[in-house]
Amino acid sequence: MAADFGVLGAVEARIDGRLVVLGHARQRSVLGVLLVEAGRPVTVDQLIERVWGEEPPQRAAGALYSYLSRLRRAVADAGAVGIDRRPGGYVLTADPQTVDLHLFRRLVTLARATDADRSATELIEQALGLWRGEPFAGLDTPWLNAMRRLLLGERFAAELDRNDVLLRLGRHGELLPALAAAVDEHPLDERLAEQSMLALYRCGRQADADEQFRRIRRRLADDLGSDPGAGLRRLHERILAADPALAAPVPETRAPGVQLAMPATMPAQLPADVRAFTGRTGELAALDRLLAPPEGDEPPLTVALLSGTAGVGKSALAVRWAHRVREAFPDGQLYVNLRGYDAEQPVAVADALAGFLTALGVRGPEMPLGTDERAARYRSELTGRRMLVLLDNASSVEQVRPLLPGTGSCLVLITSRDSLPAMVAVHGAERVSLDLLPLPDAVGLLRRLIGARVDREPSVAADLAAACARLPLALRIAAELAAARSDVSLTELVAELGDHQLRLDLLDAGGDPRAAVRAVFSWSYQHLPADAARAFRLLGLHPGDSVHVAAVAALTGTDPGEARRLLGVLVRASLVHIGRGGRYAMHDLLRAYAAELATVHDPAPERRAALTRLFDDYLAGAVAAMNVLHPQEPVLTGDPDAARSWIEAERPNLAAACTYGAAHGWYRHAIAIAATMFRYLDAGGPVAEAVTVTAAAVAAARADGDRAAQARALSDLGRLHRRQGRLHDAAETYRQALLLYADLGERAAEAVALRNLGSVHWRLGDYRQAAEHYRRAWAHYRELGDEAGQADASVRLGLVDGRLGDEAQATERLRSALELFTRLGDRFSEAYVLSLLARLSGGPEQLARAAVQLEQSLAAGRQAGDRTAEAYALTDLAAVYARDRRFAEAAGHLRQALVLHRRIGDRASEAEALNDLGQVLRAAGEAAEARTQHEQALMLAREIGDRYEQARAHDGIAATTDATEDCRPHRDLARRLFAELAVPAAPGLGLPAVAPGG
Template sequence: MLRLLGEVAVDADGRPVDLGPAKQQCVLAALAVEAGRLVPADRLAVRVWGEDVPRRARATLYSYISRLRQALADVDGVVIERRSGGYALLADSVDLHRFHALRAAAREQADDERAVRLLTEALELWRGDALTGLDSEWAEAERARLARERLAAQGDLVDAQLRSGQGERLVAELAARVGEHPLDERVAGQYMRALNQAGRTADALEHYRRLRARLVDELGTDPGAALQELHRKLLGADPALTVAPGGRLVPRQLPAAPVPFVGRTDELDRLGGTVVIAGAGGVGKTWLALHWAHRHIDRFPDGQLFVDLRGFSPENSPMDPAVAVRGFLGALGVDPGQVPADPHARSALFRSLVADRRMVLVLDNAVDTAQVAPLLPGSEQCTVIVTSRYRLTGLVTGHGAQHVPLDVLAETEARDLLRDRLGAARVVAEPAAVDLLIALCGGFPLALTIVAAHAQTRPRLPLAELADELHDLGLSALDDDDPSASLPSVLSWSYRALTPEEANAFALLGIAPGPDIGVHAAAALVGLPLNTTRTLLRGLEQASLTSRDARGRYVMHDLVRRYAADLAQELPDAALRRVADFYLHTAYACDRLLAPHREPVPLDPPAPGVHLQNPDHRAAAMVWFETEHQCLLAVQQLTFERGWQHSTWRIAWVLNTYLQVRVLPRDWLGVWQLARKATEDMADPGMDVVALQYIGLANANLGHTREGIQHLERALDLAERHGDQVNRGHLHRALARAWEQQGDDHRALEHSAQALSVYQRSGNPVWEAIGLNSVGWDLAKLGHYDEARQRCRAALVLHRHLDTPAERANTLDSLGYIEHHAGNHEEAITYYREALALYRDLGNRLGVVDPLVGLGNAHAALGRPEQAQAVWEEALELYVQLGRDEDALRVRQRLLSLSGTNSLHPGMKSDSATPAHP
């Protein structure tokens, strides 16, 4: 065996072979690394001498090869061949390649014990550092790369051993490895799992604490999401919990099956389990997946899930898998307020919910394995069908998926498709014309469908004339292997066959912001009445240029949309202004329903031709935001790119309430960062103050409290310099909550008091009531219960008079906390129950959790363990799903003990289901 994982040598009968000088050995190593493949002479020279190759390098290289052949003459199975342009080493066995083969085999093993044996054998091939004794630049770089591979293989081995339950005996080994790689999060996670398996969970949690502190001090960052998820599990609160009792939904998300559907017999027989249908755009991947899923619908009594991951959309913005998981959780009945903020916890909750269900998941238009992996259910009872233009080999090798390649339709299948669409008589009557149509379409189902649709709308037109028209328009290009270069020819023909109104609508839909569009937004885009727009959309749908998803939203195939966008490039931007105004004004109306006491901002009148949607109650407003959320983000980006600064800022403003209620801090931060960037040259301190305020609050919500405080203090300084009294009050209150999160209740009270002073001078009773409650809460946190009670009761009187249910619920929660800590537990229970009823009426599950804990505390103090246990268990579920780890741990401990009367109320109070900030 040729050795590279140690000294470069030949192990014939256990005796090393003298290979001559180091540079000569480097030649052998460079060939052995690529054993069996041609290595060009120029590449060999660079590997031996570096970039500064001597003039006589080729001659010297030839001499080295000759000497190596002599040294290896008596070694069986090792030959250096001269090939055109270079050399190739043929060897029966090279330890490096053996190492790679064993590691690859281990990855494919479902049996962890077998994987352990393979990886152990692979690592035993190492005899010290790779390429020992070689000092060229290439050898040094290769040595470092191979060292990383060795470390990764060691990590793979440990993972397999941990899955086999061998953690206890790995503790000492991993402790040493942690010492060698103190900031390696994979090693840290393995060490924590080993400690946990050894019954030393407390040590595992302590290691996480020390590692996090070191990462923050040295790198200024928190541990990654995977390590944070492991930490949560070690706290004893598995994030993969089921939804609350009361039944579970059976989602029915599959779009309609394609009718008719022809061919694909072999591919249909291969579907089932987890499969990846891979092929070019327009080849019929989604049709195949949906046809199979509908044909076997009886196998999946627990429902179907479908998502278009937009892996190859014209905007080149694939869907974040965390967004897709959120959609799945909603379909499974999880309240949006209970969805964990952390993507890994979110995926874990999804896997838990579908673990015992027989379902089919269609993950359409995926861009890569990383996008799909968080959406896999982890249960063999579920069937997963992934479609993509890429092969997604990571799913095949890492998740056991079956690869189902999809090519164009065979000639007989293409003929069947046209016969089913046009009728057998018409196809049989003109066989030559049908042959030409099939040839021009190149077997692509999308192209054939467009052709058939056009023929259906012109039933008296001979197919020969249709074929001639298509040929004249360049459709013969569809014979090309690259469909993206040829389908536009078909699309141009379809475009020219549209009425002028349809053609205009088609082009404009190509530039519409967002992944899909509803009728109202489309009407604004084209500037026509709703009924006229519906007619146009139906016409485009019949022409196979648009389709409707399971929600009735209009979508375009990505190639069709790209072509349509090209047509719209020279159109005026009035259409984009109309659609932006539609989203802005409708979102504003919805926001007024969510936060009626919020101070309004002025909007210019919408452009002519805009038909607004006006939901008449809060629930309808939330549904609209849920539906249009992604489109609103796209609209804000559009306004920024067009230079419409005021619209960019105002879209952030109208999204603000929804993003807080739905606990979407990353989107919240992103929209305000873009808003501030758009208006930074406008010299408008009021807009800057609001943007800084929400950037600060969003950072605090994401756990970046210090950064959040810095933004809030900058905003406060700016507001004070420009005499902005209202925002001064809001900023002091925001700083109070941020300092409370930092554990400084005294500074929190100082800011709450200043906020109340500003609010009282403003003459706005809603803000005064909010300020009173804020001061009362901070006084209670410092133990001043009598004074706190006085402030919060005054706030409650105002809120009852003003009819502000969300803020009334906040104040009732504060009073419950005060009475419990003052020893008046029955009064506390009364307040907490009223707060809970209000939060639930508002549909605010996020607001429910803190009063639940307080209610349990009061029950426990009164010696009612059963009542305390019931509400704490509900609170624990919510805390885990919301990612509030420390609160979840405290409730877990209280459930285990159910003794004592110490308060477990969380350290930071939720501000409101309807945020009080403007």
């Protein structure tokens, strides 16, 4: 069994991909020490000192032996891995290259040894990709802390090496954002400053490069009492002199989203290459000519259009050519099947853009809301990158136009049954029209698929090709049927096919080549066993793109083994093909044909029963996965990695089932699937997808007349709107939910809706209205005897008091809530309230207590994979650290929280965290960096309408304005906004905007 170990993050062990339970922190510390020394013995004294420090407990040796014994059992299944007692001490007998730390060091060593910059880049990015967070996360011993600092230094050195290589490759533009973030983290590092200055200069920002030098010169003088080194001074002089030797080399672009913290992966979305591809040499040559070097410095976007009738092989040709030339597009390939001729579910442009942006590394709130905004961001992400974009099965110019990059460095390949004349006239597309295969090529394809029988009966093979209208899709299906009936001559098979064609021609005498495809479909279908034919028909009903075996079992009402056998029959008949991850898919023509057959041969009740079984299966799978990832009952157990993998793989089908169900009468399934998906998506998934699914649930509940379900879905939708910063939409949605709950008499749900509506008014700066909603929620909770709800409402009322300057009342409410949370054993909420009290008037003891409990909350959030809880815990910890004047730690936590807020899509919390970071940096004396954070906060707060954060941002900008600027405009705006909000005009670090569960 394969074993892998990690210390570049939490200490972990995996056997065959399964996470091993390693026990408590001290036991994990023992394994962490052994992993650092993998293959080398560690004495008992060394282990005790490294695990407990200089003052171990009296029974440390006994505890150590117990920990070693448990760890030995934990990794016992890994075969060649063990923990052995040797003369020199204990040794972990694992291959060091199975430990991420040692693999990281080896990859970095190889990168530094190679002379090829591209290879060096790939090696370093592989190395950095091994990092999952801080080394030994959650463990705290003097030795591990020292080792953590050492490893973070090694990582930083590797990042600097990578920066040098990327600059040599001319990739300064894409590197610049990461360099700016790194300079914020390491403001005194001269090598990093040199890299940033060079990138700025090469991007045409000479003045900014000069300012970068002046900034680090001031910092070095103030903090270290020294001047910049010779290398930095020389670079500055050459920049001022516009030294031609500093000019950028020819760009070597890469996948988007270069980040120091986590290297981006290169999108590689092409479907699998086509088996037995034959002919099309002229068309391939025409496409090859598009790769010729363009004339001029700024070439226009290259667009190729493959057009032709259904089944003629457009997609196969596009995929074959894309695989042939993929090396010419080093930044990756994007692919989407637009399903333009699917009457039920063509891909919406907004969804296609969201998929591309996600592949390009855009997360959370960075995902624009509207189609136009997504298209603009998509064009920005592709600027300067050499990428291939394959848009398959497009139906119109309108479906394609927003998906076109705005840069000549990319190439777009479109396939369509339509000739799309506007693509040629307006966008200069090079059209390559596909006709039927020439007869020799059609026979050649049959030869590759059938074999020597074609040469034994050449004239009959030509007749078979003609009977298939020389369409590749029909030829493949016919060939598979011929191969499966090796005892029947080609002459007999052609005659049999002719009979089928004659019958179909009598019904449809249009002369359309697609009629031949239908004839071949019919011919192949007639030779299927009855159970496989039924499976084929029912597969045509599936609303998604691809299916797993379990879904086919549900559709057909069989077990997985039987479903796999049926799929095997269909694959051999070329009616279904296997895609990535062992999933099965159908050509769109075949799916339409299968659905047509289902309406003829399967009565409506049977079709409905099949889809009901399918939706039941998806719902059960989603519930099971969510009960592992976010259990509602503590007794539930399972493999979180497997659960997460399942729900990620099935997310498109779950969404399709939800939207299809809402539109076609499976209302209960749509409501339940959406509610279950919301639990997953709300913990850090794509907000745009969550909005689509939840809106479908609202529609389904309305159609079903289920007002309770409608209210719940509206509440979920309101939460999503609030996270997106669409505060007025959130308020309206919450109001609708509140009215329904009140009419239904659901007092507990009404209280939650009141609380949530209050939180929206809080964000909008309407504190009186927020307090009124919170008071009504508190009264409901008291009426229900819900102490946790009363405590929560008290916290929120305390937040209002604190915001309005009544700290005494705020402290009283928070202490009352703290007593309740402590008695109820709610550690998360207790930690949160402690952080609020610490911000108000915390002394050293209270600050320490808050920090300890928040660290526990942070660890629990990370273990559960709940990014939202993790982000809030980081923000609260930062506030406690800032209050304790631990500014470096506070800033680090806020930066981590910002990353999570952006991935989650919590734009309101992002604006608040930016202002908090600005205030922390300002308190630490880093005025320039602080101003940058406040400026970002101001832009975001304006977008979402958060007037308080706008006021804080103006106040921060005014406080960080240097002597050369007038701070009065920002100061006046801050005062005016604070006055309008009726809050104190000189806020401290501020109270969080959202209480637990908001």
